[in-house]
Amino acid sequence: METRKYNFSAGPGMLPLDVLQKAGGEIQSWRGSGMSVMEMSHRGKEFMSIAEQAEADLREIMEIPDNYKVLFLQGGASSQFAMVPLNLLCNKGKAEYYRTGSWSKKAIAEAKRFAEVTVVADTESDGKFTSVPAEGAVVHGSDAAYVHYTPNETIEGVEFPYIPDTGNIPLVADMSSTILSRPIDVSKFGIIYAGAQKNIGPAGLTVVIIRDDLIGNARDGTPAMFDYKIHADAGSMYNTPPTYGWYLAGLVFDGIKRNGGLKAMAEINQRKAGKLYAAIDASSFYSNPVDPACRSWMNVPFTLADAGLDASFLAEAKEAGLITLKGHRSVGGMRASLYNAMPEAGVDALIAFMADFEKRNG
């Protein structure tokens, strides 16, 4: 077996090694069925058992209330950017959005095709996003169909340390890069959606957790594939779902369940991020621009004091088995994504490498 590396990709990101091992071991035949999960009819009893177990496990680890449906869809968060307004606007034309980074900007741009968007908070300053509004600082209008925010901005590494209180207005969250990183109170949300490729499974699967009363109001002219009701009524099998991604997600959920659930994940994630931020803050060679009150546990952008060293940092890191550390072009520098599947040993190795690199170049 070839050596695995510590892969800090922002997504698609690392998957748990035991998930890959299990998937590899049964790729030609799942539990005596004589077929790969990829080859199963989605309506057959084998895949139905996989699908149902995955949903049951996700409901258990996230403590999803019974009045929420869990949908396993395609199209990524980018599809949800349109599905949310198409399904939630009803007779109201207005929607409120928090603008706290690159992904909320994309959500806003797409929503504007369908809705009158009110940006209720905009934290851009000098072209950068490094903070979120103070808790309680945003007042929500009663005429909004919903409020949308991005709890964790993958590119900027900015994270809300609280859930906005929107009263009776449904709160919609793009949790692509933070879902399953810690326990959350699902009952505070109208919709939670997440592309799978960070903390859930492979790209091509999108999980949507939606409160029952928000289903069934798609506007006229909505494509069937963008209507939550059609997917909810069909148990996410209106058409052929991304079966292999659903199966892998199930393996991930099962692993979280067996390893102490989201509370245990939160402890590890907080510790992983905490030690990396501590190392950055203790150095004048590295820096992170984000307000310490809203630094992301999942995505840690950092810059070198001398950007001229970026290329050699990346090359030497790669030699040391630490890969995909290059920051997003809009932010520059480095970004270490520390999703659930990144072992704590990977963070330790990164910190040690950073110290050594600083010693040699600082």
Place this chain on the structure above:
Amino acid sequence: METRKYNFSAGPGMLPLDVLQKAGGEIQSWRGSGMSVMEMSHRGKEFMSIAEQAEADLREIMEIPDNYKVLFLQGGASSQFAMVPLNLLCNKGKAEYYRTGSWSKKAIAEAKRFAEVTVVADTESDGKFTSVPAEGAVVHGSDAAYVHYTPNETIEGVEFPYIPDTGNIPLVADMSSTILSRPIDVSKFGIIYAGAQKNIGPAGLTVVIIRDDLIGNARDGTPAMFDYKIHADAGSMYNTPPTYGWYLAGLVFDGIKRNGGLKAMAEINQRKAGKLYAAIDASSFYSNPVDPACRSWMNVPFTLADAGLDASFLAEAKEAGLITLKGHRSVGGMRASLYNAMPEAGVDALIAFMADFEKRNG
């Protein structure tokens, strides 16, 4: 390694064993990269090389002209049912559809959300679909934005033995269950689309082959994810594509290339289907209702003279390692899907089992 079975699923269907073996062998680390293909950033050089090779191989085996784009999307044929009218109607409100089975019915129902649909041919008779219009029998109106048809109806096992001549009107084909089964002249089409889960790869990937001049005309209010131009301009990476499916599709394309291309596939497929139809026709115990001129190479539905024997046929077939033979509920009886990955030995085994079952029960 557990025994593989002959899986006659209509989709998701069998994948070539060597593709599963290769994927399993590198599931923890692709070619020394230290990461699974599932874990790769879609914008990194590793995945880019996989993606580009897959497209190049598909272009080679299908001989796709340079004025066509190849898109690797999500959402299945069901998403294309909406994307086609949303992108092709332009100022024309009309579209023409052939109605030859369950899937063209679904395409029509979805198109009606957006277009004035003219059904130019309807082969339903007594609630069944068993034929296609005679070649040249359908006249196309010059005011149609496009003509849509379903070259192979997966559920009914009905296949067009010709490509409709639509003159200057773009021809759009749902080739989900027939793409890669034989050479086709791509230049006769405006758009060819196909869900991957029959002849291409795992569910969750959709391949769209579209002529350049049909890109860039999405109507106002089309979600970004449903706009061909957005995907074409971004090289199918407007958002995170279904990377693992794209990779597996590449392995399938490579296999076809190494094994004689689509001409070789066509010979094998014609032989596989031919011998099964011959066995059915030679028996009064089994029957297939489809006009012999338009019987599908890919999906062979058949009924037993005594439907009371269906359950024991299925149970005994399963014992013999022949699985997922139950017909679609709308047609009844059995259905043997003979996609590219079904070995000829699987068809031989099915025919032998059928003869034996008939001997014992006929």
